[in-house]
Amino acid sequence: MTRLLVAGETLIDFVPEGHGALDAVETFHRRAGGAPANVAVGLARLEEPPLFWTRVGDGPFGDYLVRTLAEAGVREDLIERDPDADTTLVFVSLDPDADRSFSFHRNGTADTRMRPGSVDDDVLADVEWVHAGGVVLADEPSRTATFDLLSRANEVEDAVVSFDPNARPELFEGTDFVDTCRRAFDLADVVKATAEDLVAAGITDPTAGDGDAAELARAVCDLGPHTALLTRGPDGALARSTPDAPWNPTDEPIVVEHGGYPVDPVDTTGAGDAFTAGAIAALSAGESVQEALAFANAVAARSTTAKGAMTALPTRSEVESFRDAHGSA
Ligand code: ATP
Known part of the structure; x- marks a missing residue:
């Protein structure tokens, strides 16, 4: 039985050789990407190969993505090919x-x-955890499709639903990003976000800057989720869980922090997706929130030490070695 299902876009990132404005770039490198695809591959590397529901074109770019995901160990059952797009x-x-x-x-x-x-x-x-990202909520019919999946997953007993806004409000032309996030938060048990995501989602006043992470986490939980996971770049992450969360054994909300791991980052692209994969792998395996934060920060920090978002996602043994080298904190 596959315990995990990830849903959303996979796409090709054309990453420039060197720096400079787009109109000046001559050479790009082709990389498989898309936040949900990164999460799916991250889980596969952590020995939790998920189902991944996505849709790609029928041409060579789609071929490349399907091949890359399969080689990474992602289950192909729900990867659709579209002959007309x-x-x-x-x-x-x-x-x-x-x-x-x-x-x-x-x-x-x-x-x-x-x-x-x-x-x-x-x-x-049969699924124990369903994770979706926000980009596919920008368009129809993928918006209705994703909300339909999250609503039905909500009805599955003991299944956990998680959501990452991946804020790209500029993609939301006909629909309102703030309203969309509220609806997704209402269906989610777990929200993973950065302070910037929450500003874009209207959760905090943009002038408040980074804000207080514990307050932001409380504001997320006030909108429905029992758990908020807020990542803070090099400073690690904070989690808040209400007593509804299966990993909160108390009668009160708990707030847990982990300060992250000091590294010399080479490329932080996709660090948030690496964190999400680590957090899902740990929490779905019954680990405590404290251990899940430590593990997810280790997966994410380790991912920043190599180039590329998907290619840098570490295996479980690489994460274990990384933690050993950092004193397992
Ligand atoms: P991205 O958009 O690059 O995928 P994000 O903005 O979603 O990332 P961040 O909060 O920047 O998310 O980073 C996610 C996690 O990655 C952090 O919680 C931390 O564990 C790790 N991380 C990010 N940057 C660094 C860094 N410079 N040093 C160590 N760990 C880092």
Whole structure:
């Protein structure tokens, strides 16, 4: 039985060779990407190969993604091919501080055409954790399809539903990103986010900056989820869980922090997705929130020490060695 199901986009990132504005870049490297795809591959590397519900075009870019995901160990059962749509492409540019800008080419692409009801009830009935990202909520029919999946997963006894807004409000043209997040938070048991995601989701006043992570986590839980996982870059992460969470054995909300691991990062792209994979792997295996935060921070910090988002996702033994080298804290 596969315990985990991830849903959302996979796409091709064209990563520039060198820095500079997009109009000046001549050479790009092709990389498999998409936040949910990174989470799926992260779980596979941690020996928890998930089902991954996504949709790609029928052409060579789709072939490349299907092959890459399969080679990484992701289950292919729910990967759809669309004969009438292309695969999403994203061109990335890096400014001199390595901050990234993205140019999305996803007008009517295959991932926006994920359809409601594609995941059968009998598949869902066996799943213990369903994770989705926010990008596919920007378009129809993938928006309705994803909300349909999250609603049905909510009805599955003991299944955990998690959501990462992956805030890209610029992709939301016909729909409101703030309303969309509220609806997704209402269906989720666990929300993983950064302070920037929550500002974009209207959870905090943009002028408040990074805000107080514990307050932000409380604000997330006030919207429905029993657990908020807030990542803080090099400073690690904070979790809040209400007594509804299976990993909170007390009668009160618990707040747990882990300060992360000091590394010399080479590339932080996808660190948040690595964290999500680590947190899902640990919590779904019955670990405590404290251990889940430590493990997820280790997966994420280790992922920043190599180039690429998907290629840098560590195996379980690489995470164990990394933690040993850092005193297992
Ligand atoms: P991304 O958008 O790059 O995927 P994110 O913005 O979603 O990441 P962050 O909070 O920046 O999320 O990072 C996620 C996790 O990655 C952190 O909680 C931490 O464990 C790890 N991490 C990120 N940057 C660093 C760093 N410079 N040093 C050590 N760990 C880091």
